[in-house]
Amino acid sequence: MSMMGKIEAQELQWFAVRVKRKQVGGIGRATVGGEFEAYRDREGRVRKRRISGTGTRVFLPEHILKRAGFQVFLPVKKVMKRRNRFNPERICVSQPLLVDWMFVGWPVGERRWHQLMALDVVSGVMGTGGHPVAIPEARMLQLMRQWGGGQLDANLHQRVKAAQDLRPGDLARVVAGPLQDHDLRVVEVTGPSVKGLMALLGGEIPVEVRAELLQPAVR
Structure with missing residues (x-):
């Protein structure tokens, strides 16, 4: 505790980051992890393929940014859609609220711009006058409460919950x-x-x- 009576945890600074659009519809999904099996193709070569039903569906840019060590918040909305073109059953799924924007954070005092812009999924950062604009954490907590969609990481969920409970x-x-x-x-x-x-x-x-x-x- 300092002389001013302030106890600090790891404070984050947040920025709105635009990701590269590599497909129609904006931020795409992919399957990561899962179990694999070996098989032979038509030419007899040994290949590997993911076993159906295994792995985790992720929003790809969000996954890459998290793997690079960034805190990431992707606002999502819930929509009803057909399970697939062969099955008329309608299910509730999460979709990005913004077409190609998400929020990226890292600890105050750290300079991680070079790492951020080196990632192939990032095209720019929201700013003014040639300088990135930081988004107040209080505002970020409001956005997470409204648009988290039940998909916040454990540490971000704890930040939101702590501010709500008191x-x-x-x-x-x-x-x-x-x-x-x-x-x-x-x-x-x-x-x-x-x-x-x-x-x-x-x-x-x-x-x-x-x-x-x-x-x-x-x-």
Whole structure:
């Protein structure tokens, strides 16, 4: 904790990133992983193929960016569509809300532009005057709550859930960091941060804690 009473977790900076459109309809899907079997083609050569029903369907640019170590948020919407052209059954599926945009984040203080732009799936970043425009994390949490579609990674889900669960007047417990297991009374929730009062050294000290470091205290 600093002299200002602020406890930091890993704060993220977010940017709107445009991905390259390699097919009609924008961001495409692919199957990754799964189980494979060997077979011989018509010319007798040994080949491998994925066993039907195995593997995970992913949005390809999102998958590549995550593999490169970036935090990624792809807003999605739920739509009903036919299972396939041979089966009229309609199922609910997730589709990207934006045709070729997603949000990419990394820790504040790190410079990862070279790594980002070196990826073959990225075509540009939203900005003004030749400079990228960072999106406030509080705004990102709002977007994740509205358009996450139940597909957020565990760490992003925890950030969203932590900010939702606490209200002014609540008693919260610090679950990580230098003040782990101490309680505080919530005064204000401002996006990813929570301001509160903590009983220390015989008095109440104002502190500011990242929301994901807190959980409602058991009374």
